Amino acid sequence: MTAFDYAPAPESASVVDIASSYGLFINGEFTDATSGESLKTINPATEENLAEVAVAGTEDVERAVRAARTAYERTWGPMPGPERSKYLFRIARLLAERSREFAVLEVLDNGKPIREARDMDIPMASAYFFYYAGWADKLDYAGRGANPRPHGVAGQVIPWNFPLLMLAWKIAPALAAGNTVVLKPAETTPLTALLFADLLQQADLPPGVVNIITGAGRTGADLIAHPDVDKVAFTGSTKVGKQIARQVAGTHKQATLELGGKAANIIFDDAPVDQAVEGIVNGIYFNAGQVCCAGSRLLVAESVADEVIDRLKARLGTLRVGDPMDKNTDVGAVNSAAQLSRITELANAGDAEGAVRWSAPGDLPEKGYWFPPTVFTEVSTAHRIAREEIFGPVLSVLTFRTPDEAIAKANNTPYGLSAGVWTEKGSRILAMADAIRSGVVWANTFNKFDPASPFGGYKESGYGREGGRHGLLPYLIEGGTQ
Numbered sequence: 001m002t003a004f005d006y007a008p009a010p011e012s013a014s015v016v017d018i019a020s021s022y023g024l025f026i027n028g029e030f031t032d033a034t035s036g037e038s039l040k041t042i043n044p045a046t047e048e049n050l051a052e053v054a055v056a057g058t059e060d061v062e063r064a065v066r067a068a069r070t071a072y073e074r075t076w077g078p079m080p081g082p083e084r085s086k087y088l089f090r091i092a093r094l095l096a097e098r099s100r101e102f103a104v105l106e107v108l109d110n111g112k113p114i115r116e117a118r119d120m121d122i123p124m125a126s127a128y129f130f131y132y133a134g135w136a137d138k139l140d141y142a143g144r145g146a147n148p149r150p151h152g153v154a155g156q157v158i159p160w161n162f163p164l165l166m167l168a169w170k171i172a173p174a175l176a177a178g179n180t181v182v183l184k185p186a187e188t189t190p191l192t193a194l195l196f197a198d199l200l201q202q203a204d205l206p207p208g209v210v211n212i213i214t215g216a217g218r219t220g221a222d223l224i225a226h227p228d229v230d231k232v233a234f235t236g237s238t239k240v241g242k243q244i245a246r247q248v249a250g251t252h253k254q255a256t257l258e259l260g261g262k263a264a265n266i267i268f269d270d271a272p273v274d275q276a277v278e279g280i281v282n283g284i285y286f287n288a289g290q291v292c293c294a295g296s297r298l299l300v301a302e303s304v305a306d307e308v309i310d311r312l313k314a315r316l317g318t319l320r321v322g323d324p325m326d327k328n329t330d331v332g333a334v335n336s337a338a339q340l341s342r343i344t345e346l347a348n349a350g351d352a353e354g355a356v357r358w359s360a361p362g363d364l365p366e367k368g369y370w371f372p373p374t375v376f377t378e379v380s381t382a383h384r385i386a387r388e389e390i391f392g393p394v395l396s397v398l399t400f401r402t403p404d405e406a407i408a409k410a411n412n413t414p415y416g417l418s419a420g421v422w423t424e425k426g427s428r429i430l431a432m433a434d435a436i437r438s439g440v441v442w443a444n445t446f447n448k449f450d451p452a453s454p455f456g457g458y459k460e461s462g463y464g465r466e467g468g469r470h471g472l473l474p475y476l477i478e479g480g481t482q
Helices: 058-076 081-097 099-110 114-133 163-176 191-202 217-225 238-248 273-284 302-316 337-352 403-411 426-435
Strands: 024-026 029-031 038-042 049-054 153-157 180-184 210-212 231-235 254-258 264-267 297-301 356-359 374-377 394-400 418-422 440-443
Touching (some): 024 058, 058 153, 058 180, 058 210, 058 217, 081 099, 081 114, 099 114, 099 163, 099 191, 114 163, 153 163, 153 217, 163 180, 163 191, 163 231, 180 217, 191 210, 217 238, 238 254, 264 273, 264 403, 273 302, 273 394, 273 418, 297 302, 297 403, 302 374, 337 356, 337 394, 403 426, 418 426, 426 440
Parallel strands (some): 153 180, 153 231, 180 210, 231 254, 264 418, 297 394, 374 394
Antiparallel strands (some): 024 029, 356 374
16 A cells, blocks of 8 residues: 655644643632642653643642532532533533644643544533533433432542543533532643633633642542542542542442453454454554553454454554644654553563564654554463553454354453444344443444443443433432432
8 A cells, every 4th residue: 555645734832822830720710739749741742841730739639629518518509400501511612612722732741643632532522511511400300310419529530541531521420410529630631621720710610619639649549538529430540440449438429430441343254344444443543542442452253354454454554653743643642651661561571472563664753652553463362462451552463253252252351341343234233232241332333432422331441431311320319318
């Protein structure tokens, strides 16, 4: 296949102003951290320092939770649903209006390609606020009976792979249900959350309804442990999720955990190969594979395996890896040096255990954190790369002969977040979806989301759902109950 050469088409970074330092957003205002500590956030594509952000200590967490409690009792909780809806619609519109600004900042802080932030992350974040704005005055129909009540204060911790989108997944349903929020963004990607705080001021959201505190793991742990937090929502690693589950067990707190995944993308012999190859690429190389529901295990029918792999390699040869601000870029930078080290370690384990590695040709930038789109063949279910979540642009290929073997291999994992099935037979799709233990099973597509559709996992992929009517339920209590 001939590779076309495109001239660079860089997006301008001038549309966003990055301050040299940021404080905490508590009770509607930016404020210094009592701890006096700060951390640096850097551009993963260049390793350049972007800004210093405050680290919230125990006293700062206390201030944020207190502000959220006061706003819940005096302002947001008593506010009628139609009035809350107006604020959510306003936030959604402002996100849409300022989408370019948010997209550029997301790219600089996260390393993902501008096309992904521009076309998926920011529009979807806005769409979730639009969707839940429509629910705020219809809570009687959410499934918690008549006159359901909010929990109170929600403590939310989000990851670095989709910083603004995960913020929207958490904050929008919480506010629609009448809760107030204290949110901690990821240590390496706090900047769009802080820009969102500026947007909340623009939207005239009452003080204390949303508080954003930055920091590392200790800050998140302090927030989850705070006795006045009623509802916990976490997206991140299974290891941390298990710690949170143990921590909240036996307390009054309700928790929603969206954790790791090791999704199977299953290609049958009657699948449309070209369409399936695009689905494979979107499943594992979107956001450089840093996706909890990434299709990191390709299960392909033995009779078509060679054809699928050949076409996949040809397609990967056309992907452009490099400057995330270039609108032609397909695969951007890995988010951090620590994550690159993890990806490298597991890829090397694949080599050591006898799998065959193939990486897309091409030079990688000298600065920044980069890993080429990679495929491992001759993989067995015993290999680490088939069992452990890599969270990078690395695909493990396994083969199968029968649908039962495909199901057995798909379910041979402690995770259960997502899966994909590619076949022309509708009955086979339904049978596979029924047998695969995953929260989401995509049919002849992958990594497709909609605000009205629930998302979540089984087993070590967590519990609870986000999105859709189901995403409201964790933020509501049955009317008249404690």
